[in-house]
Amino acid sequence: MSLKTHNLGYPRVGARRELKKALESYWAGRSTQQELRDTAAALRKAHWITQRDAGIEWIPSNDFSFYDQTLDASVLFGVVPARFAHSPGRPVDLDTYFTMARGIDTENHATAGVAALEMTKWFDTNYHYLVPEFAAGQTFALSSSKPLEEYREALALGIKTTPVLLGPVSFLMLGKAYGENPDDLKEMLLRDLLPIYADLLGQLKSAGAEWAQIDEPCLCLDLTDRQRRWYDDAYRMLAGADTPKLLLATYFGELRDNLPLACRLPIDGLHIDAVRAPQEVERVCDGLRDDVLLSVGVVDGRNIWRNDFARSLDILRTARESIGADRLIVSPSCSLLHSPYSLKYEKAMDAEIKSWLAFAEEKLGEVKTLARLAGADGAHSELDAALRENRAMIAARRTSARIHDGAAQARLAMVCEDDWRRATPFAERVKAQQAHLNLPLFPTTTIGSFPQTAEVRGARARFKSGELSAEQYDAFLEEQTRDAVRWQEELGVDVLVHGEFERNDMVEYFGERLSGFVFTQNGWVQSYGSRCVKPPVIFGDVSRPAPMTLRWSEFAQSLTKLPMKGMLTGPITILQWSFVRDDQPRSVTARQIALALRDEVRDLEASGISVIQIDEPALREGLPLRRADRDAYLDWAVAAFRLASSGVRDQTQIHTHMCYCDFNDIIQSIADLDADVISIETARSQSELLEAFAQFQYPNDIGPGVWDIHSPRAPSAREMLALLQSYAEVVSPERLWVNPDCGLKTRGWEEVRPAMRHLIECAREARRKW
Ligand code: GLN
Ligand code: ZN
Numbered sequence: 001m002s003l004k005t006h007n008l009g010y011p012r013v014g015a016r017r018e019l020k021k022a023l024e025s026y027w028a029g030r031s032t033q034q035e036l037r038d039t040a041a042a043l044r045k046a047h048w049i050t051q052r053d054a055g056i057e058w059i060p061s062n063d064f065s066f067y068d069q070t071l072d073a074s075v076l077f078g079v080v081p082a083r084f085a086h087s088p089g090r091p092v093d094l095d096t097y098f099t100m101a102r103g104i105d106t107e108n109h110a111t112a113g114v115a116a117l118e119m120t121k122w123f124d125t126n127y128h129y130l131v132p133e134f135a136a137g138q139t140f141a142l143s144s145s146k147p148l149e150e151y152r153e154a155l156a157l158g159i160k161t162t163p164v165l166l167g168p169v170s171f172l173m174l175g176k177a178y179g180e181n182p183d184d185l186k187e188m189l190l191r192d193l194l195p196i197y198a199d200l201l202g203q204l205k206s207a208g209a210e211w212a213q214i215d216e217p218c219l220c221l222d223l224t225d226r227q228r229r230w231y232d233d234a235y236r237m238l239a240g241a242d243t244p245k246l247l248l249a250t251y252f253g254e255l256r257d258n259l260p261l262a263c264r265l266p267i268d269g270l271h272i273d274a275v276r277a278p279q280e281v282e283r284v285c286d287g288l289r290d291d292v293l294l295s296v297g298v299v300d301g302r303n304i305w306r307n308d309f310a311r312s313l314d315i316l317r318t319a320r321e322s323i324g325a326d327r328l329i330v331s332p333s334c335s336l337l338h339s340p341y342s343l344k345y346e347k348a349m350d351a352e353i354k355s356w357l358a359f360a361e362e363k364l365g366e367v368k369t370l371a372r373l374a375g376a377d378g379a380h381s382e383l384d385a386a387l388r389e390n391r392a393m394i395a396a397r398r399t400s401a402r403i404h405d406g407a408a409q410a411r412l413a414m415v416c417e418d419d420w421r422r423a424t425p426f427a428e429r430v431k432a433q434q435a436h437l438n439l440p441l442f443p444t445t446t447i448g449s450f451p452q453t454a455e456v457r458g459a460r461a462r463f464k465s466g467e468l469s470a471e472q473y474d475a476f477l478e479e480q481t482r483d484a485v486r487w488q489e490e491l492g493v494d495v496l497v498h499g500e501f502e503r504n505d506m507v508e509y510f511g512e513r514l515s516g517f518v519f520t521q522n523g524w525v526q527s528y529g530s531r532c533v534k535p536p537v538i539f540g541d542v543s544r545p546a547p548m549t550l551r552w553s554e555f556a557q558s559l560t561k562l563p564m565k566g567m568l569t570g571p572i573t574i575l576q577w578s579f580v581r582d583d584q585p586r587s588v589t590a591r592q593i594a595l596a597l598r599d600e601v602r603d604l605e606a607s608g609i610s611v612i613q614i615d616e617p618a619l620r621e622g623l624p625l626r627r628a629d630r631d632a633y634l635d636w637a638v639a640a641f642r643l644a645s646s647g648v649r650d651q652t653q654i655h656t657h658m659c660y661c662d663f664n665d666i667i668q669s670i671a672d673l674d675a676d677v678i679s680i681e682t683a684r685s686q687s688e689l690l691e692a693f694a695q696f697q698y699p700n701d702i703g704p705g706v707w708d709i710h711s712p713r714a715p716s717a718r719e720m721l722a723l724l725q726s727y728a729e730v731v732s733p734e735r736l737w738v739n740p741d742c743g744l745k746t747r748g749w750e751e752v753r754p755a756m757r758h759l760i761e762c763a764r765e766a767r768r769k770w
Contacts (some may be wrong), residue, residue: 003316003328003371006058006295008213008249008271009164009335010047011360012065013526015342019043020530023066027102033094040064044150048159054364058247058295060213061154061161062147063335066094067101067529070129070174071117073166074100077196078143079175081133083114089141101130101529105712118176119528123217123252124625125302125338126535126577128528132175138189140196147200151207162247163204167216168197169230174218183226190230194237201243209244211269217334219262220253220273222627228261239266247271251297251334253625254280263287271295274315275302275333281315285322294323297333299358299366304339304523304537304579306358307366309373309390316374330371336360340523340534353518353539356397398583405515405541412591419598420642422650422674426700429650433676436610436651437563441770442724442763443494444738445703447657447679448567448613449745450484450499451752460504477502478555485559487753492760495563495611498556500745506569506615507577511536513548514596517578536578538589544596547603554607565655566604566612568597571640576618587636597644605652613655614645614675620660634669641673653677659742661704663692671698679703681741682727694730702731705741706762707755712747714755720762733770738763 013019022039025031044064051059065072073079075097080086086096103116117130147163154161166174168190177185201212219231238246247269248262254277255262262270263284270288274281274296281296288294296319298312320328342361346354358366369386376383397403422429463473484499503509511517517536524532549568557564571593580586597614604612619641624633645654656675661682663670670678682704693702704727706720720738727736738759744752 001325001375001377002368003320003325003330003375004058004293005056005367005371006162006247006271006329006331007051007056007060007336007364007367008215008251008297008301008332009060009063009337010051011337011339011341011526012043012047012063013524013530013532014039014043015345015522017524017532019066020532023530027098036066040066041153044153045157048154048157048161050361051364052159054361055368056364058162058211058213058329058331059154059159060164060335061150062163062165063337064150066097068128068130069164070122070132070166070171071097071101072144072146073171074117074130074132074175076142076144076146076165076200077171077193078141079132079134079138080143081117081135088139090143091145092143121621123220124621124623125252126525126527126533126621127338129174132171134172134175134177134185134189136178136185138185138192140189140193142196142200148203148207151204151209155208160208160210162211162213163209163244164213164215165197165200167214167248168193168234169227170216170218172230173221173227183224187226187230190234194234198238198241198243201238201246202241205242205244211247212244213247213249213271214267215249215251217249217251219250219255219258220276221625223258223261228258231261231265235265235267245269247293247295249295251301252276255284256280256626259283260287263289267292269293269295269329271297271329271331273333274298274312275300278315281319282322285319288323290323290327293327293329294319295329295331297331298370299330299332299363300582301332301334301336301363302338303582304357304359305582306356306362306390306393307370308394309366309370309387310394312370313374316370320374325375328374330367330374332363332367336363338525339363340520340525345522346520348521350402350518352396352400352402353537355393356539357537359523400540403540403581403583405543408516408541408543408592408595411543411595412588415591415595415643420639420646422646422648424650426674426676430676430701432650433610433653437495437653439494440763440767441733442736442738442766444760444763445493445495445565445679446497446740446756447743448497448500448565448615449503449743450497450501451747451749452501452745453749456480456501477552481552481556482559485556485564489560489562491756492764493562493756495565496556496560497565497567498552500567500743502552507574508534508536510548510569510574511538511578513544513546514542514593515545516540516542516592523579533577538575538578538580540581542589542592542596544599548600550600550603550607553604553609557608563611564609566601566609568600568612568614568644570614570616570619570656571597571644572622572637573616573618576622587640590636590640591643594640594643598647601645602647605648610651611653611655612645612648613657614641615657616641616673617657617659619658620662620666623666630665634666638669638672641675645673645675655679657742661692667692667696667698671696671700675700677701677703677737679705679737679739679741681705681708682723698731701735701737702727703737703739704731706738707740707759709740709742709744709747709755712751714751715758717758717761717765720758721765724762724766728766728770733766738766
């Protein structure tokens with residue numbers, strides 16, 4: 001006998017990113033809405049069939065989205081802010097949907113622009129969702145029939161699916177509501193929202209749905225007593241309505257203090273993330289009522305390693321003993337949205353490493369095999385072979401020479417106290433830096449990259465395809481760099497950058513030069529809307545066989561007497577934007593990367609680079625979901641940065657950069673990085689800067705952006721000066737730098753040239769005033 005199997009969601013952009021292409025072509029006006037819908041339907045069909053053929057019983061529908069499932073929920077319940085000019089109660093059309101996602105740019109329209117919904121990270125993933133906006137007089141009305149249509153669409157293919165809905169409490173909690181205490185409004189809204197959920201669920205039941213999956217990932221967060229009460233109230237109300245059976249899905253963490261709550265809700269099934277919370281499975285089994293099914297997510301939906309069957313079987317067998325085979329379901333830990341499609345597209349990958357991996361399609365197979373293994377009562381030759389093969393693979397990976405690098409491990413073991421800190425405190429070393437660099441008040445710089453023009457990307461593509469020789473490509477990059485250096489000198493920038501023309505991506509570039517990394521050909525994962533990322537895979541001990549950036553920094557420095565800033569990506573950002581090995585703590589991998597960067601920092605210094613920037617835009621996004629876990633993370637994350645950056649002389653100036661300004665809860669850690677200069681994004685919300693940095697009296701130098709490079713509009717020198725002045729009210733002027741708020745790779749030179757001219761003017765004007 002086999003246990004039952006359940007999948008929570010499937011990737012939707014298409015194995016060949018068909019949806020991405022269809023969306024972008026539709027947005028550009030090159031294809032019709034019908035063509036877009038046809039592509040979407042073909043993808044859904046293919047995905048349902050893949051899941052059915054894999055033998056999955058609970059197959060999701062409504063997990064597809066044209067842009068984002070949270071936006072789908074907003075549209076479904078009629079949560080459309082007034083600026084999108086939608087009449088309440090009417091169906092939301094696809095173009096309004098896309099306007100909510102993308103806004104309307106002022107640039108291209110005579111009329112005023114419309115701001116898109118805010119976008120933010122989905123829990124601790126690299127997926128971004130569109131934040132629901134609840135207004136004061138918010139009303140709800142079913143405004144889309146997507147869940148029903150997709151249910152019927154699958155049914156027409158002979159596949160009975162489980163519609164997936166974002167649960168009412170998570171929907172409210174993930175959104176923003178106005179007012180002094182947003183939870184007051186949300187509590188009122190919950191009462192109005194529930195009948196609409198019940199109505200929709202009733203319709204799904206009438207259409208034939210036996211089960212519905214209700215996602216409540218917020219059950220893995222810190223909840224207030226009041227929020228816990230919302231769960232009780234909501235599910236009591238839904239239990240009284242005529243709905244399909246409800247399978248409530250939690251994921252991305254441990255339930256901890258919410259475990260009794262999850263167990264007592266009047267539902268028909270519960271899904272838990274047994275990858276993040278294996279130790280809770282027994283307690284959940286004990287706590288559930290005997291008529292509730294339990295879906296145990298043992299296959300990691302967030303990472304790409306093959307499952308360790310022995311480990312998963314331990315968990316499943318314990319659960320089976322406790323609640324019986326009839327009530328037990330096997331599943332991935334969360335939606336497979338966060339996994340790439342299939343290994344079958346990886347034609348170039350090293351065979352040994354490939355044998356350790358499982359992407360979405362392979363994960364479905366693992367779920368099925370585990371269900372059969374955990375359901376079997378006696379020996380079964382085919383199953384035993386699968387188990388043996390898995391055990392051999394796990395053992396081979398554990399002992400592989402590819403993973404273990406004795407030298408890297410020994411080096412890590414030798415790290416001592418002094419390696420984690422600069423020799424002298426900031427207040428003193430800043431004098432040495434000043435004597436050496438001789439910078440004016442309000443020094444000017446940029447964040448690193450200059451426009452990655454079609455010409456630059458084209459040359460890189462031609463080099464990769466062999467059309468350009470290494471020498472030709474190199475000469476091209478030299479020319480780009482030379483032009484950029486000359487332009488910065490003419491403009492009067494104080495600390496120059498080489499422009500990063502040689503880099504494809506700030507993580508991939510380093511991964512390609514470090515041992516322990518491997519790259520996929522087609523391992524795309526949706527980041528938001530049509531955007532996908534292809535994270536590197538860190539499979540083994542990390543080390544640096546040779547300098548990574550020295551060649552370009554040295555070359556650029558040779559062109560000028562002004563300081564040239566070396567440019568590195570920090571250890572946490574490299575970690576955060578990769579698939580990381582699961583056989584040692586992330587903190588250890590972070591330290592290995594840090595040591596490799598430390599060598600790079602030293603090499604740069606030795607070759608005469610006296611300003612070195614180590615970007616950490618992903619530091620904040622690594623924060624654990626639960627407050628109780630945050631300090632531990634921040635400790636090792638800060639330590640990794642310091643390990644990378646502290647091996648330099650006093651006079652060498654370390655910069656860091658972060659693409660946000662929301663530092664309120666991590667300002668102590670930001671200060672603990674002890675970077676000499678931090679550049680941050682503030683152009684859009686200075687009030688937060690005022691709060692965090694001013695209250696904390698942040699001691700080192702800061703460059704709060706005076707130009708928001710995320711918008712195509714180049715501000716005037718006067719606007720920049722006004723911002724700078726507001727910064728000078730909270731940060732001492734001697735500590736302030738003048739810079740854009742992020743790298744310029746996505747902008748064009750026609751925007752960068754005038755904006756940078758204004759920025760230099762702004763700094764000069766500020767110097768005259770102070
Ligand atoms: N140095 C990088 C750049 O300028 C930083 C990018 C980032 O912070 N995301 O492109
Ligand atoms: Zn940035």
